[in-house]
Amino acid sequence: MADAGVHTATANDVPEIIRIHRETWRLAYAQLLPEEVLSTLDTDEAWSLAVHSGAVLVATEGEWTVGFVVASKAPDEEVANADGSLPEDAATTALISVLTEPRWGRRGHGTRLVAQACRELVNAGATRGIAWVPEADKASRNFYERLGWTGDGMVRTLDAGGRPLREVRMSGPLAVRLDA
Template sequence: MADAGVHTATAADLSEIVRIHRETWRLAYAQLLPQEVLDTLDTDEAWALAVQQGAVLKATEGEWTVGFVVASKAPDDEVAKADGTLPADAETTALVSVLVEPRWGRRGHGTRLVAEAARRLVETGATRGIAWVPEADKASKNFYERLGWTGDGTVRTLDAGGRPLREIRVSGPLAVRLDD
């Protein structure tokens, strides 16, 4: 494998991040989401704000950007329990979302991304991470399980263009071990 790394995303990386997001979701979620939803994924402006806030890290292999992670303090509505109450660690819980292009998968990029994001989050006082995963997305669930993250019993159903999309919330420690 060519040199692999994790770097803070900059404005110069926006077009690649948007491309990876759109293409990967169109491939991975074609059976879960209607085409009209896939055609209207997050705008460049939404990604620009996340990059500007320093919440996006990119994975590289050689000269290629192959994936990214968005990680920051979890908003209260994302970390709340099913009954709407906040857990005791709500202020130190981070929301994490990782995406690696399938053609670059199984090369450690996702784990490296989450490990670096976790390291940075811990430096800011975060103690736990959460992520939302479509219930039918076995690959993502398996990825988070390998990190030691498990379903915490919270589910939500989103309106995905008139089609319900059920997601589970996984939660785990911000101590991600990289295999040598």
């Protein structure tokens, strides 16, 4: 494998982040999401704001950008219990979303991204992570399980262009081993 690395995203990374997001979701979620949803996934402005906030890391292999992770404090509505109450650790729970382009999969990029994000989150005071994953996305659920995360029983159904999309919440420690 060529040199692999992880760095904080810059404005120069935004076009590749958008490309990876759109192409990977079109491939992975074509059966779950209608085309009109897939075609409006994100905008330059939304990604530019996320990158500017420092919440995005990108993975590279050689000269190629191969994936990214978005990680920051979880909003209360993302971490709330089914009854709307907040768990005791709500203020120190982080929301993490990782995506590696499939052709670069199984090379450790996703784990490296999450491990670096977790180190930064712990340094900022976070104690636990959560991620929302489509219930039908077994590959993503397996990825988080290999990191020691489990489904915590929370489920939500989103309206994806008139088609329901059921997601499960994965939850786990912010101590990710690079050999996971």
